[in-house]
Amino acid sequence: MLKQKEYKAAREKAVKMIINAGVVICKKDIETMDIADFGLSNLSEEGAQILTLFQTEKVACRVIALFEDQTEPEHWHQPVNDIPGKEETLRIISGELRLYVDGENNIKEGHIPDKKEKYYTCRHEIIMGPCDTLTILPGEKHWFQGGKGGAVFFTMSTTPKDAYDPFSDPGVVRITQIRTE
Template structure:
């Protein structure tokens, strides 16, 4: 659960990142920024800020903001109602993002999981994305990602998003944010 005060603080910081990257949001979009704390009460280390532009039956487009060294925890997008899970392409717009997926593990991965959550990070094939670089994650693929030291903005282009169906390796996680008054 995140307090309304902390939510507003993180929304303001998120808007600052969009300004740095020259990404313009409408006033309505600015008011719809989602602050995902994953229910761990450690948003500075495990969290994600995002805006969803569109999410129809066929396509989804989002901007993901990660503050310096902030981590989106390991998860996958499972099949749903007989249809393949979400397929998504990440395109780095600002900063640097380290994406970890299934595959040959990096000998010396750049990132470390947030302290106390190490056991919930199991994939270590490292993909480094700088501005203009992109990577496609296939359905049902375990993945997690972390921003570099200056933070990062990632554009996500995907099939329909069902965030409530994401399966996290860490069973403590609650994907849908709860804001306390």
Template sequence: MKQHINQLLSESGIVLTPAEIDNLECADFGLKDFVSIGLIVHTYINTSRYCAKELILLPHQTCPEHRHPNRGAEPGKQETFRCRYGLVSLFVEGNPTLHCKITPPRNGEEYYSVFNEIVLKPGEQYTIMPNIKHWFQAHENGAVVSEFSSHSDDASDIFTDPRINRFSFLR
């Protein structure tokens, strides 16, 4: 898997140090089906004001449906995804797309409820406002997506699938 991750990063033009690659977060969301439902994350910075990450997805890998709710009087996370490599289908609330290019993974497809599909190509970006349900999946070559956001607080994320544990990682 490390070789595949390095290949995706190389294709995207994103350069991480060997130490950063060794410390990538490989989230399996507690579903033990990482190749299908998972996410590889490198966090550059996460302060009370802003956050920057690289999201690396293997071919057809899905980050499951979730939202970033308000945290008390503070709005939830607002994030902009910019595709660096591959194609990624981002699904958000709104009118469902009639002929989606991607379908939810079979393991828990009943927990996907938003089907307004935005296909991001390299150089394209989309901003997700706070508290909006969304999920995303790489196409056949995998994808690398840069995320720029307000403060990231994974503990406050609400996933549609009650089985999900955001803090479950591959070792």
């Protein structure tokens, strides 16, 4: 659960990062930005700032801002009814993104959040910078972490059904709750 003050500070910081990256956004975008702590109540370590530019039944485009060392927890996009799971393409706008997928354990730059080793099984590190593009296939486990100075990136996907995405950490809750102070 996020405190109102923490929510507002994260949103302000993410908006600055996104605008400094050259993405033009409007007041409505800012007001609807998702500040996701994934129910883990540790936004600076595990969370993401997600701005949905558009979403239809078939495609979605989002801008994600990750602060330095902030981690979006390990998850994958599973089939939903007759939909095979979403395909997601990342395009880095600014900063450095650490992406982790299945493969050889080569973690050098990033780190697994404290006491969460069993929930971060993907250990193959891919460092991405501006203009780097990579597609994650349906069912492929992955997690992200902001590199030095954080990262701003587009995520374009097919058939967005994010509410159905499973996370390795059973404590993850997809809908952020904000408490007033």
